[in-house]
Amino acid sequence: MKCLLSISLLFTTHLxxxxxxxxxxxxxDTRRQAVPFSTVMxxxxxxxxxxxxxxxxxxxxxxxxAVRAGSYxxxxxxxxxxxxFSERFSISKGQTVTLPALMLTDVSNQLSEVKVSARKPLLExxxxxxxxxxxxxxxxxxxxxxxLLQKAPGVxxxxxxxxxxxxxxxxxxxxxxxxxxxxxADLAAYLxxxxxxxIEAIEIIAQPSARYDASGNAGIINIRLKKNRNYGTNxxxxxxxxxxxxxxxxxxxxxxxxxxxxxxxxxxxxxRIARDWSFINLYRRQSGQYYDQRSETxxxxxxxxxxxxxxxxxxxxxxxxxxxxxNLRGSESLTDGQTPIGPLNRPATSILIAxxxxxxxxxxxxxxxxxxxxDTTGRTLNIDAxxxxxxxSNNNYQPNQYRDPIEQIVLEERNYRMKTLTDIDLYTLKxxxxxxxxxxxLSAGFKLSSVTTGNAFDFFDVVDGRDxxxxxxxxxxxxxxxxxxxxxxxxxLFGKVRAQAGLRVEQTYSQGMLTSAQAQGDGNVxxxxxxxxPSAGLTYSANAKNSYALTFSRRIxxxxxxxxxxxxxxxxxxxxxxxxxxxRPQYTNTVQxxxxxxxxxxxxxxxxxxxxxxxxxxxxxxxxxxxxxxxNLARQDVISLGVSYPVSLTKWWNVYTSLxxxxxxxxxxxxQGKVINLNANVLSFYSQHTITLPRRWNVEVSGxxxxxxxxxxxxxxxxYWGSSxxxxxxVLNDRGSLVVTLTDPFNSQRWRGIxxxxxxxMDASGGYESRQVRLNFTYSFGSDQVKAARRRNAGLxxxxxxxx
Numbered sequence: 006m007k008c009l010l011s012i013s014l015l016f017t018t019h020l021x022x023x024x025x026x027x028x029x030x031x032x033x034d035t036r037r038q039a040v041p042f043s044t045v046m047x048x049x050x051x052x053x054x055x056x057x058x059x060x061x062x063x064x065x066x067x068x069x070x071a072v073r074a075g076s077y078x079x080x081x082x083x084x085x086x087x088x089x090f091s092e093r094f095s096i097s098k099g100q101t102v103t104l105p106a107l108m109l110t111d112v113s114n115q116l117s118e119v120k121v122s123a124r125k126p127l128l129e130x131x132x133x134x135x136x137x138x139x140x141x142x143x144x145x146x147x148x149x150x151x152x153l154l155q156k157a158p159g160v161x162x163x164x165x166x167x168x169x170x171x172x173x174x175x176x177x178x179x180x181x182x183x184x185x186x187x188x189x190a191d192l193a194a195y196l197x198x199x200x201x202x203x204i205e206a207i208e209i210i211a212q213p214s215a216r217y218d219a220s221g222n223a224g225i226i227n228i229r230l231k232k233n234r235n236y237g238t239n240x241x242x243x244x245x246x247x248x249x250x251x252x253x254x255x256x257x258x259x260x261x262x263x264x265x266x267x268x269x270x271x272x273x274x275x276x277r278i279a280r281d282w283s284f285i286n287l288y289r290r291q292s293g294q295y296y297d298q299r300s301e302t303x304x305x306x307x308x309x310x311x312x313x314x315x316x317x318x319x320x321x322x323x324x325x326x327x328x329x330x331x332n333l334r335g336s337e338s339l340t341d342g343q344t345p346i347g348p349l350n351r352p353a354t355s356i357l358i359a360x361x362x363x364x365x366x367x368x369x370x371x372x373x374x375x376x377x378x379x380d381t382t383g384r385t386l387n388i389d390a391x392x393x394x395x396x397x398s399n400n401n402y403q404p405n406q407y408r409d410p411i412e413q414i415v416l417e418e419r420n421y422r423m424k425t426l427t428d429i430d431l432y433t434l435k436x437x438x439x440x441x442x443x444x445x446x447l448s449a450g451f452k453l454s455s456v457t458t459g460n461a462f463d464f465f466d467v468v469d470g471r472d473x474x475x476x477x478x479x480x481x482x483x484x485x486x487x488x489x490x491x492x493x494x495x496x497x498l499f500g501k502v503r504a505q506a507g508l509r510v511e512q513t514y515s516q517g518m519l520t521s522a523q524a525q526g527d528g529n530v531x532x533x534x535x536x537x538x539p540s541a542g543l544t545y546s547a548n549a550k551n552s553y554a555l556t557f558s559r560r561i562x563x564x565x566x567x568x569x570x571x572x573x574x575x576x577x578x579x580x581x582x583x584x585x586x587x588x589r590p591q592y593t594n595t596v597q598x599x600x601x602x603x604x605x606x607x608x609x610x611x612x613x614x615x616x617x618x619x620x621x622x623x624x625x626x627x628x629x630x631x632x633x634x635x636x637n638l639a640r641q642d643v644i645s646l647g648v649s650y651p652v653s654l655t656k657w658w659n660v661y662t663s664l665x666x667x668x669x670x671x672x673x674x675x676x677q678g679k680v681i682n683l684n685a686n687v688l689s690f691y692s693q694h695t696i697t698l699p700r701r702w703n704v705e706v707s708g709x710x711x712x713x714x715x716x717x718x719x720x721x722x723x724x725y726w727g728s729s730x731x732x733x734x735x736v737l738n739d740r741g742s743l744v745v746t747l748t749d750p751f752n753s754q755r756w757r758g759i760x761x762x763x764x765x766x767m768d769a770s771g772g773y774e775s776r777q778v779r780l781n782f783t784y785s786f787g788s789d790q791v792k793a794a795r796r797r798n799a800g801l802x803x804x805x806x807x808x809x
Contacts, residue, residue, distance in 0.1 A: 026096040028069040030104035031381055032061045032081050032089075038321045039065030039379055040109055043083030050076040050093050058549065064383040066441075071500050074098045081107055106381065135159075135607065135649065137207040142693065142705065148748075149277075150199035150228055155709055155727075157207050158607075158649040158663035160226065161689050167716070170211060170223040172643040172667030172687065173613060174620070175562040175591065177221030181230050181330075183371060183391065184218065194367065195332060196228075202243040202258045202783065203275050203310065205231040211611070212542070212556040212597055215492040215507025216437070216448055219538040222562040222593035222615055230312065231260065231273070238263045239787025243275075246781075249774030252303075254279030262787075272313040280305045285771035287580075291764060294629060295349055296579065300342035300359075308334040314373075324377045331370040338363045344579070345410070353410050357579065362402040369395040383441040395429040402467070420467035428459045445497025448507075451490060458484045460570060480521035482570040486563075487514045494540075501546045509538040511561070517569045517586055530569070530586045536561060550603045557596050564588040564619060568635045582633045589637050591617045606650045615641040618671070620718035623760055623767060624679070631765060638673035638681060638718065657697040665689040669715055679763040683721065687714040701735035720758035720769065727754040727775065741784045749775040 028047065032040045045067040047056040056077065061067045079091035086109035096102050137157045154160050154168060160176075161169040168176045178185050178192060180199075185192055208227040210217070217225060240261040247254040258275035280303065287298040314328035340361040345353035371393040378386040400422070407417040437450035464478035494507025516531045542556040570584035597611035618641035623633050645667035653659050666688045673681040693707035708728035716722045731746035754775035760767045 025071045025073060026098065027101040028072055028077070028079075028096065028104065029101070030067055030079065030091075031106040032065040032067065032083070032109060033106045033381065034086065034109055036321050037106070037108075037381065039381065040081075040083050040086065041065055043081050043086070043109070046080045047072070048078045048080055050078050062383070064379055064381070064385060066383050068498070070498060072096065074100075079104065079107060081109060083109055086110060134208050134210045137209070139201055139204045139206055142707075148201045149197045150201075150204060151193060151196040153201060153204065153207060154196075154226070156691060156693070156707070157209055157226070158691075159209060159211065159645075159647045159665045161665070161687075161711055161714075168226070170209065170226065172645045172665070172669055173223035173593070173615070173641075175222035175593070175615075177218070177225050179225060179227040181328075182227060183373075183393070184220075194334065195369075199228070199310065200243075200245075200256050200258060200275055200277060202245070202256070202781075203230050203273060205229050211609070212558050212595065213540070213560075214505065214542070214558070215494045215509040215538065215540045216450065218452070218490070219509055219511055219536070219559075219561050220563060222560045222591060222613075224560075237787060239785070241783060241785045243781065243783045245779065247279075247777045247779040249282065249777045251282045251774065252280035254281070254777075267318050269316040269318075271315070273311070275310045276308060278307045281774060283771065283773040286769065288768040289631060290349060290766040291631065292629065293349055294346060296344050296346055296629075297353075298342060298344040298357075298580075300340050302338055302340040304336050304338040306334065306336035308332065322378055322380050326373075326375045326377070328373040328375070329371070332368065334365075334367045336363075336365050338365075355416055356408050356410060356412060358404075358406045358408060358412070360404060364400045365398065367395075367397040369393065383439070383446070385437075385439045387435075387437045389433070389435045391431070391433040391435075393429075393431040393433075395427070395431075397425075397427040399423070399425040401425075404467075422465040422467055422472050424463040424465070426459075426461040430457045431455070442495075443497070445495055447493070447495050449491075449493045451492075452488075453490075454488045456484075456486045460484075476522040478523070480519055480523075480570075482520075483518045484569060485514075485516050488512070503544040503546075505540075505542045505544075507540045509540070511536050511538065513563070515563075519570065519586070536592075552601045554599045554601075555597075556599075557594075560593050560595070562591045562593070562619075564590065564635065568619075579630050580632070581630070585635050588619055588635055589617045591615050591619050591637070605652065607648070609645075609647045611643075611645045611647075613643050613645075615643075620671075622718050622762065623720075623765065624763060631767075636673075636675070636718075638671055640672055642670045644668045659695045659697075661693045661695075663691045671715060671718060673718075681719060681762070683715050683719070685713065685715045685721070688712040701739070703733045705731045705733075716758050717760070719760040719762040720767075721760070722756065722758040725754070725756055727751075737784065740786065741782065744779075744781045744783075746777075746779040746781070748777045748779065752776045 032043050032045065034040055041061055041064070043061045043065070044058065045061055046058045047069050049056055056072070057069050059067055059069070061081075074097050076093060076095045078093050081089045089107050089109045091104055091107055094102065094104065135158055139153060142156065151162070154162055159170050161172075167174050168178065170176045178196070185195070206229045208225075208229060210225040210227070211223075213221075213225055238261075240259065243256075243258045245256040254277065256275070256277040258273065260271075260273045262269070262271045264270070282301065282303050284299075284301045286300075287296075289296050289298075310330070310332050312328075312330040314326065316324055316326045318324055338361075340359075340363070342357075342359040342361070344357040344359070346355050346357060347353035371391065373389060373391045375387070375389045378384075401424075402420075402422050404420040405418065406415060408415055431454070433452065433454045435450070435452045437448065439446060439448045441447075460482040462480050462482070464475045465472040466475050467473075488511055490509060490511040492507060492509040494505065496503060496505035512535045514533050516529075518529050538559045538561070540556070540558040542554060545553045547553065568584050568588055569586050593613055593615040595611055595613040597609055599607065599609035601607050616639075617637045618639075619635050619637045621633055622636050623631060645665065647663075647665045649661075649663040651659070651661040666686075669685045669687065671681050671683045689709070689711045691707070691709040693705065696704045698704060706728070707730075708726070710724065710726040712724050714722045727749045728751065729746060729748040730750065731744055733742055733744040735742055752775065755770065755772040757768070757770035760769070
């Protein structure tokens with residue numbers, strides 16, 4: 006019966022396809038180079054009405070299937086090109102027509118100057134990702150990349166600086182397609198130095214295919230930096246000032262670009278000089294005692310970002326590119342901390358005073374050499390070689406003085422100094438190939454990567470003002486990781502259904518080696534393993550406005566090197582952090598169904614299960630100390646519903662709304678009464694309203710809200726919300742823009758969470774100078790002649806396409 010049914014379905018499908026026709030073609034410029042991502046429209050010659058529309062592929066190819074017999078004409082438009090039309094043609098039932106390549110003329114060949122004044126939409130939805138255009142948000146001015154992530158659909162940033170997507174942590178962050186190897190704390194610090202003036206867009210890829218690295222169980226967020234697309238010499242200048250509750254901050258950037266027919270040269274510099282204030286309170290009950298720690302931190306910092314590169318157009322089909330970027334950051338911080346200590350329900354018997362001083366320096370340098378080949382038959386080859394180096398140093402002086410309750414008598418004193426040096430070297434070689442095959446598209450490639458990290462930790466007892474090395478608390482941790490990966494994927498269109506399937510294979514070797522005077526049972530841990538990561542998807546285009554998708558993927562998240570270092574890092578006398586050398590990778594299987602209406606309204610429902618889920622756990626040791634470590638739980642289950650919708654209520658009022666609701670379950674049993682059994686129903690909401698006023702004025706109001714949620718494995722967080730309002734005005738013949746923004750006017754961005762795990766109760770809260778007045782000015786100069794820029798990809802990129 007099943008066999009007969011299958012034959013019947015195949016026969017019926019064949020008959021239906023036989024009643025329609027197929028139209029294929031290419032879009033090229035006058036040099037016969039492909040024009041990707043142009044808008045191709047099939048028009049009826051009877052009344053010039055639109056029959057179908059689509060976007061050309063990377064190779065400039067397009068295809069219309071299931072077309073009724075009749076007379077038609079093709080219309081094509083592309084950014085930087087004039088509109089092109091084909092000759093009229095007729096097709097019959099069952100016929101496949103391949104049209105001559107349609108040539109588009111560069112607008113710079115027709116006009117001395119073409120100014121582009123169109124405003125990008127805040128949100129763009131494509132079949133494989135969602136793009137948040139930062140330039141389209143007024144209140145983004147003066148913000149950091151870390152703050153901008155809060156605007157992205159489905160993204161939540163928790164109080165521990167963990168970035169979550171669709172209710173799951175383990176998101177991998179890319180900068181211009183390059184995977185960042187930084188630890189959570191270092192990554193958050195870097196993203197806070199990256200200014201909105203440097204960022205073009207944030208891309209969210211929740212269900213990566215086999216062409217992407219398998220790492221990142223929650224998906225990928227790629228922060229795409231600006232790159233000028235204009236011919237001639239041009240640039241932009243941005244200056245910003247901000248005033249927080251206590252201290253001022255300033256930022257600036259300068260971008261230059263020179264483009265001709267044969268080469269494109271570009272460079273960008275940006276900085277942030279600031280003094281920032283924050284606070285954190287940790288109240289805990291342990292072994293019949295309470296510890297009420299309260300601290301305030303003031304940090305002075307300066308960061309500098311540089312990016313420079315060149316694209317050489319070797320021929321109509323080949324391009325060679327080189328890119329170098331770097332970041333330098335230095336900071337000095339002072340933390341004033343006091344911890345009253347006493348029996349429960351009794352006055353304090355002593356106070357721990359810990360006024361820490363910390364000096365840190367961080368830097369990174371990345372170099373990329375890339376080659377791209379693309380011909381008119383749909384064959385493309387991309388080769389990338391990358392080298393990245395990250396360095397960091399910390400010098401932390403930590404005095405610990407116990408005094409009587411009125412702080413008059415010193416009861417006990419122990420002072421320490423900790424010096425840390427970190428080096429990371431990253432090498433990557435990557436190649437991707439694509440061609441048409443069997444009526445679809447075959448993609449294949451490989452990636453070889455090697456990471457070596459070194460972490461030297463020197464611990465000193467400070468006695469009578471002199472540093473004395475404590476060899477029992479000093480260590481050197483070296484971590485090496487090599488990943489060899491290969492993939493193949495195939496996709497094909499069957500009428501209104503596009504099917505995609507792929508498989509990625511990754512071989513991983515890792516070794517962590519701890520050298521210390523104090524013997525450690527977990528001082529040398531080596532792992533070798535091979536994993537298969539299948540992915541598949543079906544996309545059904547019901548009509549011009551409605552499309553549905555069903556996807557599946559399996560992904561991995563490997564522990565960060567710092568999470569594997571088994572030595573202790575003191576926060577103060579009673580609190581420290583410790584790595585876990587036996588931490589295992591976590592694996593996630595995700596199924597997602599989604600619906601897109603008019604390429605705007607997107608609704609998705611996903612179900613995922615993560616095995617060996619790892620997260621931060623706050624636990625107790627000895628009688629009065631507590632520590633933070635990362636451990637594997639049994640599993641985490643997440644059900645997530647996401648809705649995002651940009652809509653124009655009127656010509657002058659645009660609204661963007663994003664809503665994510667998810668149910669999360671954490672399960673683990675570590676024995677000795679240390680059981681985790683937490684459930685949370687979480688709602689996260691973001692809305693932005695942009696109003697266009699006469700005389701080049703604009704107003705923007707935005708706000709977000711996150712309901713109580715789970716943080717760090719054991720913490721139940723209270724609600725968290727914030728808002729901002731901004732006003733902008735175009736000046737200097739629309740070349741300049743002035744923006745004034747007030748962030749967090751209600752001073753509501755304060756977090757709080759409560760944990761009860763084992764014998765420890767902890768109430769944690771904190772905040773920073775979230776309420777700020779910001780003033781930003783941007784001025785663009787030079788040529789406005791537009792040319793579509795080459796899409797590029799670096800070897801550390803999860804994406805196979807060239808990311809600008």
